[in-house]
Amino acid sequence: MAKAITPRSEDYSRWYTDVVTQSRMADYSPVKGCMVIRPLGYALWEAVQKDLDARFKETGHENAYFPLFIPESYLRREAQHVEGFAPECAVVTHGGGKKLEEPLVIRPTSETIIYAMYAKWIRSYRDLPVLINQWANVVRWEMRTRLFLRTTEFLWQEGHTAHATEAEAEEEVLRILEIYRRFAEERMAIPVYAGLKTDSERFAGALRTYCIEALMQDGKALQAGTSHNLGQNFSRAFEVKFQTKSGAWDHVWQTSWGVSTRLIGALVMAHGDDNGLNLPPLLAPVQVVIVPIWKSDEEKARISEAARLAAEELKGAFRVKADLRDEVSPGWKFNEWELKGVPLRLEIGPRDLQAGQFTAVRRLDRRKTAVPAGALRARTGEILEEIQKDMLERGRAFLRENTREARSYAEFSKALDSTGGFYRAHWCGSAECEQRIKEETKATIRCIPLEGNREPGACLICGGRSERWVYLARSY
């Protein structure tokens, strides 16, 4: 609390780390690249889990749990998959004091171990679809890490489904993408672009990777969720076969999809300001904090009692906290709860008490309103709803204002340095042009939008014929 937060304008990256550590969301661990998720950060992850889990279950998915360890040989069965993940693996070579016969890899993702089980469980079209999700920790050996955004161990969910037809698998992949998109907007108040990854950016072993891409305040894009159509690549490698209605044998069609604790980093970067976190009410672990303000002891008794009663009244309907501490001043409390991102503060001082009201202050913009004590519960609900809506609107405006047309490659390269953001640009579809952009500008094709980008034009890089425009940006 004592240390100041680096302003965003001075150093965005340090600002981020300051906010995450000083708000006590997370801390560095003694093991390089791993983080400790402290109660505030974990409560946010629990809120994310609870909401997404309900959406998965509503669409017929069940949770299960597969082993942390994967035999090294399994990873090698799908050629692209091993190429993508082997360099990032942590390897267990000893167990129970002995050297293992076959080293075990700690799951970087669980396709291989899960599909080895599906091969055992699936026999007939009657066993399909299999719609399983897992909440788990995974490990990818990262060189450059950053709290929540990129850590060696992270928490995530990974869905793994198996279907009888290609069409069903594609439908599932898009259903999940839409769940991710709506969750980001409706709960995180972060509008995103949804689309298809290019071949060079797709998941190792997938036919097609879809993603949602968000925009952070520094103008960099952040991939916030992915949904992969795996085709029959893994079912061939792991012999996941089923007998069709007509009695023939076919390989199942598979999908996998995931979001991770990276979403917590996105919440910080999308909404935070120089005073700290700024959480959307629907996910905030504490939605309302009540801060009494008194000068005399006589005031203190009455006002702190009024604060306590207000918390009591709001408790059933909202996640509320009355901060009745004696040893710190109201101003100190304001700062602390702003740092922790609580969306709404209710102040009650001598004048408020006399007027039978509370002064409501929004974390988002410090806008104040008087709330009559008699309407406290109803008004609190309304104000929280307004905050959630305003945060999304602000995010939408930011995304709109920072999505630009890339008219020429020279202009685009230059603009990237000053403003960042997303750029709509025509692309001929060649890997060469894609590679050139990446090398020369450090921007990548974030996604090929699913709709509305089918128009003829000239490739931003080579000038060649293009049938579509794509979103370009530098990214995390």
Add this chain to the structure above:
Amino acid sequence: MAKAITPRSEDYSRWYTDVVTQSRMADYSPVKGCMVIRPLGYALWEAVQKDLDARFKETGHENAYFPLFIPESYLRREAQHVEGFAPECAVVTHGGGKKLEEPLVIRPTSETIIYAMYAKWIRSYRDLPVLINQWANVVRWEMRTRLFLRTTEFLWQEGHTAHATEAEAEEEVLRILEIYRRFAEERMAIPVYAGLKTDSERFAGALRTYCIEALMQDGKALQAGTSHNLGQNFSRAFEVKFQTKSGAWDHVWQTSWGVSTRLIGALVMAHGDDNGLNLPPLLAPVQVVIVPIWKSDEEKARISEAARLAAEELKGAFRVKADLRDEVSPGWKFNEWELKGVPLRLEIGPRDLQAGQFTAVRRLDRRKTAVPAGALRARTGEILEEIQKDMLERGRAFLRENTREARSYAEFSKALDSTGGFYRAHWCGSAECEQRIKEETKATIRCIPLEGNREPGACLICGGRSERWVYLARSY
């Protein structure tokens, strides 16, 4: 489904594995000693988590998440701790394609990594108590494993608290023990003995270990939860210090406590029968299954519609499923849902439909009652409550009947082979007598009850003076 379940009387151990695998709660994984928790098993774990998590939060605990990896040197800081856990550790020696400078141990339990963080976070008495819980996977390299009961990787919760005084720590340890005891009885319908472990059985690094002990149908005890008073052992090893109100520095007093996926194994073994699982209604993922019975097509339409409507009616209040499948007979469905342990079956056949009723059948004892359609919702609730109550009562009677007085060592040794169960016996308190029992009878002192066992007597083994009696049993 096709395979028969080995009867308990024939081979209890095979019965257990048959029930777990055929009900699809869990399966073996390709990695030795690890298991796959399938949706039914995981849904039970989710029910356990949800209930316990609420109890922890009600008593002021917050969740957090600490790294999977522990530097090998950390484990060595507490002498007893490393002795207890080092032989069971899985060790990561390579990451990102390179050999690590210091090997990393996969957490067998998280005291060391968590308390290294507490040393950083705790400065003053104002920072205390710290009441943190973690839901996580842990790894202990086990030689002889059994699904749910003992697996190399398992899921659990581990609470880790720090207090300013020894008395507060002891209070916490007993508070949690009582939460575990009540959860076992109120939700799992498994009565337990709560007590203190002997010195030889306590957690590596603890001052005192408390536990709850349940009795399985084969007469073996099962340790179902532990709560450790760590004293200042770890706070000394990790330098977790705080400044007291008076300005002096002291080491914090710590506790840790946990229950694991082993509880799912306990549910199977305590309540299951030769037809499969038998789940207590409060934890059952499906509480009610509705099975329509028809002969003609005309009947089918009306009866299956009635079953569907009944499920619709019960849906908001209970976890219900209507089994409207065409391809299998009602008898086949009965067997399947009994195997999966659904507490209540509602049958509706032509005669039921005509009489405006359902036939309710309890999984517990197949007792049937007619339920008028008009009272369906109310009666279903009542019957489920009765089942939960009756399961606990049955468990209590079983525990009572299988807790015996050990009058002489010879009699006790002999009785153990034929009847199993708990034995109350006087013990002089010496490690020698304890060791002798273990070697000669394979029974151990399961716990020293907290109350009511303080009476003078003669040690079962040496005949020496004893101040207390303890519970002895063979165990899992």
